[in-house]
Amino acid sequence: MKRSRELLMGLALCGLSAxxxxxxxPVRSMAAACAxxxxxxGFAQTGMDTLAGQAKDxxxxxxxxxxxxxxxxxxxxxxxxxxxxxQLEELAGYFAAQKK
Amino acid sequence: xxxxxxxRTVGAVSALGAVGTLGLVAGCATTGTGSGSRVVVVGGGYGxxxxxxxxxxxxxxxxxxxxxxPNASFISCPISNLVLGGSKTMADITTPYDNLVRRHGVKLxxxxxxxxxxxxxxxxxxxxxxxxxxxxILSPGVDFMWETLxxxxxxxxxxxxxxxxxxxxxxxxxxxxxxxxRDGGVxxxxxxxxxxxxxxxxxxxxxxxxxxxxKAKPKSKVLILDANDDVTSKGPLFKKAWADRYKDIIEYRxxxxxxxxxxxxxxxxxxxxxxxxxxxxxVIPAMRAGDIALKSGLxxxxxxxxxxxFLTFEAKxxxxxxxxxxxxxxxxxxxxxxxxxxxxxxxxxxxxxxxxTGKTPNDSPIYANTCYSFVSDTDVVxxxxxxxxxxxxKTMVTVAGAGGVSAAASQxxxxxxxxxxxxxxxxxxx
Numbered sequence: 001m002k003r004s005r006e007l008l009m010g011l012a013l014c015g016l017s018a019x020x021x022x023x024x025x026p027v028r029s030m031a032a033a034c035a036x037x038x039x040x041x042g043f044a045q046t047g048m049d050t051l052a053g054q055a056k057d058x059x060x061x062x063x064x065x066x067x068x069x070x071x072x073x074x075x076x077x078x079x080x081x082x083x084x085x086x087q088l089e090e091l092a093g094y095f096a097a098q099k100k
Numbered sequence: 101x102x103x104x105x106x107x108r109t110v111g112a113v114s115a116l117g118a119v120g121t122l123g124l125v126a127g128c129a130t131t132g133t134g135s136g137s138r139v140v141v142v143g144g145g146y147g148x149x150x151x152x153x154x155x156x157x158x159x160x161x162x163x164x165x166x167x168x169x170p171n172a173s174f175i176s177c178p179i180s181n182l183v184l185g186g187s188k189t190m191a192d193i194t195t196p197y198d199n200l201v202r203r204h205g206v207k208l209x210x211x212x213x214x215x216x217x218x219x220x221x222x223x224x225x226x227x228x229x230x231x232x233x234x235x236x237i238l239s240p241g242v243d244f245m246w247e248t249l250x251x252x253x254x255x256x257x258x259x260x261x262x263x264x265x266x267x268x269x270x271x272x273x274x275x276x277x278x279x280x281x282r283d284g285g286v287x288x289x290x291x292x293x294x295x296x297x298x299x300x301x302x303x304x305x306x307x308x309x310x311x312x313x314x315k316a317k318p319k320s321k322v323l324i325l326d327a328n329d330d331v332t333s334k335g336p337l338f339k340k341a342w343a344d345r346y347k348d349i350i351e352y353r354x355x356x357x358x359x360x361x362x363x364x365x366x367x368x369x370x371x372x373x374x375x376x377x378x379x380x381x382x383v384i385p386a387m388r389a390g391d392i393a394l395k396s397g398l399x400x401x402x403x404x405x406x407x408x409x410f411l412t413f414e415a416k417x418x419x420x421x422x423x424x425x426x427x428x429x430x431x432x433x434x435x436x437x438x439x440x441x442x443x444x445x446x447x448x449x450x451x452x453x454x455x456x457t458g459k460t461p462n463d464s465p466i467y468a469n470t471c472y473s474f475v476s477d478t479d480v481v482x483x484x485x486x487x488x489x490x491x492x493x494k495t496m497v498t499v500a501g502a503g504g505v506s507a508a509a510s511q512x513x514x515x516x517x518x519x520x521x522x523x524x525x526x527x528x529x530x
Binding site for chain 2: 024025026028030032034035037038039040044045046047048070075078079080082083087
């Protein structure tokens with residue numbers, strides 16, 4: 001008990017908000033799997049499309065079109081099929097929210 | 101912060117024990133999250149460097165990260181076959197670790213780990229230093245099972261018969277051997293039984309050497325001696341490339357297991373075939389998890405690969421020690437690739453940040469693999485797969501209906517492959 005009171009004090013000193021901030025949400029982890037090709041947080045190096053900051057609806061439409069085959073692709077038709085439509089929507093929302 | 105979450109955080113902090121109250125309070129000075137926690141990463145390849153960067157990034161700089169790596173720069177295995185083919189240079193595949201240090205605050209220690217004390221939670225370095233950790237991330241890569249090729253223990257054998265399966269000095273040396281070879285000579289490449297690092301890599305290498313021969317010494321041959329029953333990755337695409345582009349240069353012989361090498365006479369010995377002499381021998385020996393993982397008792401699968409919990413990459417054999425990349429006992433259909441190691445690095449980083457801040461790691465990771473292979477200096481084929489965690493089987497499985505291979509080799513994919521390299525290098529190191 002004494003120990004946990006010390007811990008509480010420690011936390012109070014640190015400020016609780018700092019502890020709450022370190023949240024690697026599942027969607028952030030999921031989006032990190034796109035970074036190998038589209039850059040960290042969707043900011044790409046030359047030769048790949050930057051996803052960060054594109055409109056959510058536009059991103060989602062492209063992803064769904066890759067999945068159905070409506071949009072021609074070398075690899076995205078194969079990768080997008082690995083995700084549910086709901087996951088693709090989450091990904092689109094995540095990248096749309098990334099701003100420089 | 102909700103009360104329940106708060107209690108959980110406090111509980112987890114107590115569980116850290118050694119760090120305890122003092123560590124926690126002391127950690128306040130640096131602010132951020134997971135403050136005062138120490139992560140040591142061993143090995144700055146695709147897995148380790150990515151993990152180091154992402155632990156810093158995802159803890160908002162709150163967790164201290166020390167990367168132990170003997171080299172000043174990262175040299176990429178992917179694209180290194182193009183150095184053998186002559187269309188890329190070593191400089192093209194080399195990236196210094198500077199950005200990890202400058203931009204992400206990773207502490208780089210140029211040394212190697214000689215021992216892990218799991219009870220005291222510290223690693224001992226060759227230089228004598230001891231580094232304490234709360235969580236250790238090992239990305240030791242592979243080492244070779246030289247005991248399977250007795251002749252390679254003779255003095256000088258390993259300097260003459262190269263593997264070039266770790267990009268660096270051997271990449272340069274093999275290129276020199278190819279340049280020095282007479283026109284009309286034979287280059288013999290031997291491939292071990294799967295699993296090995298980079299399944300399509302040997303077949304890409306055969307294409308690259310054949311491409312070089314076709315331009316510079318067209319009477320020469322590439323002989324592929326594969327211990328496997330057939331090409332282990334992108335078989336139809338590689339066979340088409342060999343038939344269409346290198347018909348008179350490449351010969352493929354499956355089911356050829358090398359049992360010994362006589363470096364003095366450049367001779368290969370096989371299980372079921374006659375001895376074979378060539379001008380340049382390139383022997384890729386069977387491989388296993390890196391030495392430090394074996395020495396530390398982490399290679400629980402056949403004393404060869406490290407079994408891990410795919411939610412956290414914590415080793416089955418030891419608490420607080422995570423293992424990444426090629427050294428792991430792979431999940432079904434999960435290749436030992438740089439792309440995959442980068443994904444391991446992020447999944448592990450997310451879990452480590454969660455664990456050190458008292459949260460529950462993500463219970464449903466999902467990520468992809470893509471391996472691009474150059475069949476010439478410009479044309480590329482790929483294989484892709486999507487992998488998700490299966491709670492019932494407690495491992496990663498491929499998502500049915502996703503993934504696949506290229507329809508045909510193309511220059512467009514050649515451009516994407518180089519863009520992939522730029523992006524994954526930046527994602528791993530910048």
